Amino acid sequence: MRGLKVLPSGRPGRGRLYVNLPDGQAVAWYDRQANRISVLADDHREAVLAVLRPYLSGTVSIGPPPVPTPADLRRLAMPPDADLAPNRPGETLLAELEHGTAGTRSRHRLRQDLTAQQRMGDAFDALEPDGWRTLHCVPLPGFGRIDHLVIGPAGIFCVRTVPGRRQRAVIGDLLLTVGRAEPRPDPRWIRGAAARATAVLAAKVTPALAVVDASRLETAPTVRDIRILQPPTATPDLLAAPTALKPPDVEALFAQARDARTWLPPAPPPPSRPTPGPPGFEARGPGRRPGKR
Template sequence: MSRLRVTPAHGQGRDRLYVSLRDGTTVAWYDKDTGRVSVLSGAGREEVLSALAPYLTGEVTVGPPRVPTPADLDRLSLHPDDDLAPNRPGEALHAELDAVRAAGSDGSSGFSGSDGFSGSSGSSSSHGSLPRRRWRRWRQDPRQDPRQAELLAQETIGDRLDRLEDAGWRVLHSIPLPGAARIDHLAIGPAGVLAVRTLPAWKRRVGVADPLVRVGRAAPVPHLRWARRAAERASRALAADVRPVLAVVEPARLDALPMPPDVRILRDAEIPALASLGGVLKPADIESLYATARDRHSWLRV
């Protein structure tokens, strides 16, 4: 029995057949209109063609996903409301915490203003490291909204990723997906496309038992499954190979043995090392994918 399955999908003017593994991971798709089979990592060319054989008609082209040409990009004219490039790290959390502060300005909501975790600063105040005084205050005050620690974690990772721009990377933050889901960060650079999920640890032990991740004494959560799902949806939106990344912020200890083969797990301090990696995307490809990714409409049907 083949380990691949074929499912149809219609939308955005496209008629496609998606090829996926049994766990739902997309490894290829067939555009009926263009007669093109785009193959990602995770399955071989012959295996994909064998699965698609009953559905292929006429002449087909097989290869990696097509990257938009400069002519394609010239046709892109984004309305400010559709441009995701201005999004701050944790943009959605900023909005949620601003609403909490507005509704409970007397302090009953547990949201701290200038002396605590600011949800409306618009910039990363930690520059990759959470000030110990603010972290201790959050741990000691049960009224503090846990989203504040999540926001600081996203700002920390966002700041690290933004610093990769000098090495040829392009980064987007807080990408909204259909439903309530979001991609915390999307990094497009010489080493490929990364869908980054942020995990705040703040000096607690992190244990990974795929797909579950435990932080401190909290109950295990399927962060790796969610990271894979985000990368798969990004792959569909961009017609490109996207690798999932779990970025752990300041863990006291990180136990991940065996390391998941398909999800890259990084400490926040390891993100700058991405600047030395390459060999996957050329500068023109990076800009083309970034132009597609920053358009809100690219994410409406994934």
Template sequence: MNGLRVIPTWSHGQERLYVALTDGRNIAWYDREAARVNLLSEDRRDDVLEALGPFLTGPVVVGPPPVPTPAELARLSLHPDDDLAPNRPGEALLVALDRDPGPAGRIRPDPRRRALEAEQLVGEALDRLDGADWHALHSIPLPGGDRVHHLAIGPAGLFAVHTLYARKQRVRVADPLVAVGRRGPQPLLRRVRADADRASYALTAEVRPVLAVVSPTRLDLTTPPREVRVLTDTDLNTLSRQGGVLKPADVEALHAIARDRTTWTRV
């Protein structure tokens, strides 16, 4: 026996096993998901591996903890109230509906619920890009009560995505006007460009505007919109197929900046 104790812990759904001295001080930990044993001191390397022996599930990397990147340090220093990463798609609408559900038994559907459905569908599609080294942030608040519905950050660049509910309706786009069903056209593309411009200013990086149209029966582009990509919610995965613009370190750094609420307070 080498006098070391192995103490299992759980954090954010992940298991980590700490190796502690008899006085309670930790000298190593085993991250099973990363297959890595992090040593705070090389002096007890053999003892640590002996203590962890029954718990190791395969080959592991053994060494000192990796040095955190600037992006990781920025994330770790964020106050929880300023971290936008936990925002759900449609977060602002969810909060508004919770505070004021609206009158019961109304004949017409609450337009906020339709908008929420659209943001949730688009948000889920963007979240699925995570496996391709992408990050998605949702419902980013801007001064004046506006917000960016979604911000996608990945190798192909940054995209401010505005959602439009159009289930079972025809959508006609004639820059800058967008018409849904029988409703009159609205200059929606001006809003989409403005959101991307504000995001570019906040992040000091090019952010391209995207209009995501949810579940239309037909999407007609009378004239190709200037700068704005118009996609249906089922075509959002095409964003990840574009050529690489950002390196992985740039993606992580921009995500760390964008998730900080204070980044957006002066745009």
């Protein structure tokens, strides 16, 4: 059948490949870790094999899908353009550098930010075999974008990435300073973003700051509610943290968070309409009495 499309889900080379009809309906998926093709519509079986053939390797099993989990059902019902999982680290910065009109100095700063986000993003993505799931560039109305949302056995972490620029970085309760640059409100911002994410996901989200390539990092002793991450110990620290979420919880939260519609503000309630009175009743303006004209 012509018109089938193969769409990736998750990090390139690691997530599933979904086969969709032109209208976006999924008819099959290829699980690269299990090396299995699950076919939802058997009449598309040959067409599915043909369109997936360039991606297959080794001995591949094919058959009906296993009993879907709630996360699978949510993914199948999600429009492809609402899926945040394929976002690359620094996705918005890449677009800004490619199409923006910023000056030379601003573009240099953007490249530093992009390099830091890519480095941390690659480190978080490498945790996937250990049961972690990561989203990048998550839109959060009213706050901008979360650089990385990391979900795994140790919990959920809302991560803001800061380039250290090989200078001394100091993290205080409200501000973060790198070298002699103007202080940045990153600690205050990440607290607000994590609180908003907690409300959206109905699960505790820990704020985290990832400082990349600082020559020295100092943190005020009063900063206890923010997780401070610094390569190369950032991901080993997460792996060593106590377990807070079971694998099904991780997958369910990831399925919820990857849907861009999850992060949209709730729609305002429709305006209330006045209740009609009994037949013959006329609404009176202020100051009018029955029987007086």
